[in-house]
Structures are given as structure tokens and as C-alpha cells.
């Protein structure tokens with residue numbers, strides 16, 4: 001094991017005498033250190049995945065509370081005001097209702113966004129490339145940031161975990177761009193080879209100084225965690241004033 005201690009399991013079996021009864025019991029020891037190590041590794045991975053999922057649930061609940069709930073509460077108030085104030089003319093009423101309609105559409109988009117984060121059903125229906133393209137389009141519309149999506153040589157049949165991991169890394173990277181980068185444009189690229197698949201998400205925003213080991217938020221941490229669970233590599237390169245690039249590369253043999 002990691003501490004150098006080896007683990008053995010004793011296997012015993014009876015040896016019958018001439019009369020058929022057990023005359024003696026023989027036994028041998030099997031070295032089960034490797035099996036124990038594998039079990040321990042699997043347990044650690046499961047615990048880490050559970051933590052990543054817990055973090056994700058917490059963030060989704062925060063988004064529901066901070067964004068959707070606030071929007072709906074605002075809508076309820078404005079509707080109440082419209083009813084109480086009784087607009088003087090049909091034109092004024094129409095104006096008020098049109099504003100409300102726009103806000104309802106925005107709230108519906110937020111709800112759709114949260115649903116996506118819970119389970120990107122498009123991944124199952126359309127596959128990674130089409131699902132990502134559609135997500136990038138939605139994001140661009142929602143946030144007013146131009147997103148250029150490109151893909152090449154992405155295997156048609158990708159393991160579910162790999163597709164879902166790359167989808168989530170894109171979601172978090174784009175969300176970081178909307179929240180922190182102040183960028184006008186973002187570039188999402190997905191490229192496959194026979195052995196690996198690589199995702200990059202770049203922006204032309206303000207950049208930052210990534211601090212190794214520092215945990216400002218949970219987004220970067222959970223992206224790293226997800227990629228490393230699939231034996232992939234994850235990196236962020238950024239400099240103040242020079243934009244940011246997030247890269248995730250996952251070996252396909254994990255398929």
C-alpha cells in the first residue's frame with residue numbers, strides 16, 4: 001500500500017484422510033495488496049466525484065435562488081403594479097405588457113439554462129458537437145458575446161462521461177467569460193485525434209493572474225477535478241490584459 005505495508009489473505013482447505021474425514025487443514029497466503037490499492041483508488045475517485053456533484057448542486061441552487069427567483073419576484077411585483085395602477089390608455093397597457101413579456105422570455109431562458117446545467121439532454125439527443133454548438137448559440141444570445149464554435153475530427157461515438165465532462169467545462173468557462181472577462185468575443189474549439197480529444201475556450205477579455213493552488217471560486221476547481229477523473233489534463237493560461245484560454249484534453253482510451 002501507499003505506506004509500504006503489504007496485505008495478505010489466507011486461503012484454507014481441508015485435506016481428507018483415508019477414511020474421508022478431514023485429516024488436516026492446509027492453507028496459503030495470497031498477496032492482495034494490488035487489489036486493496038485498486039479498491040482504495042476507486043473509493044477515493046467516488047468520493048471526489050461525489051464532492052464535485054455536491055458542489056455543482058450547490059451552485060445550481062444558488063443560480064436558481066439568485067437569478068431565477070429574483071427575476072420571478074420582480075415580474076410578480078411589476079404585474080401587481082400594472083394591475084393596481086390601471087394604465088390610462090390601451091397604448092400604455094400594451095407598452096407595460098410588452099416590457100413584461102420580454103422579461104418573461106428572459107426568465108424562461110434562465111430556467112432553460114439551469115435545466116441544461118442539471119442535465120444537458122441535448123447531449124444524448126444530438127451528440128457533443130451539435131449540443132455544444134447549440135449551447136454556444138444560446139450563450140451568445142443570452143449574454144451578447146459573440147461565440148465562434150469550431151470542431152474537427154470529433155469521434156461520433158464518445159463515451160457519455162467524456163462528452164458530459166467537456167460540455168460542463170465549456171459551460172463553466174463561458175460562464176466565467178460572461179462574469180469576469182468583460183470580453184466581446186469567445187472561441188470554443190473541439191478537436192479530436194485517434195487517441196485524444198481536446199477542448200479550448202478562449203476569450204479576448206481582461207485576463208487575470210492564475211494563482212496555482214489558490215481557490216477563489218469553485219468553478220476552476222470543479223473543471224480540474226472532472227477532467228482529472230477521466231485521466232485528462234487541464235490548464236488555464238491567462239495574463240492581465242491578454243485574455244484567457246482554458247484547455248482540457250482527455251485520452252480516448254478512457255472510453
Ligand SMILES: Nc1ncnc2c1ncn2[C@@H]1O[C@H](COP(=O)(O)OP(=O)(O)OP(=O)(O)O)[C@@H](O)[C@H]1O
Pocket residue numbers: 059176177179180181203205206207208216217218219220221244
Ligand atoms: N475568463 C476569465 N477572465 C477573467 N478572469 C477570470 C476568467 N475565468 C476566471 N477568472 C478569474 O478566476 C477566478 C476563479 O474562477 P472560478 O470559476 O473558480 O470562480 P468564480 O467564477 O469566481 O465563482 P464560481 O464558484 O461561481 O465559479 C474568478 O473569480 C476570476 O477572478
Ligand SMILES: [Mg+2]
Pocket residue numbers: 172175176217218219220
Ligand atoms: Mg466560475
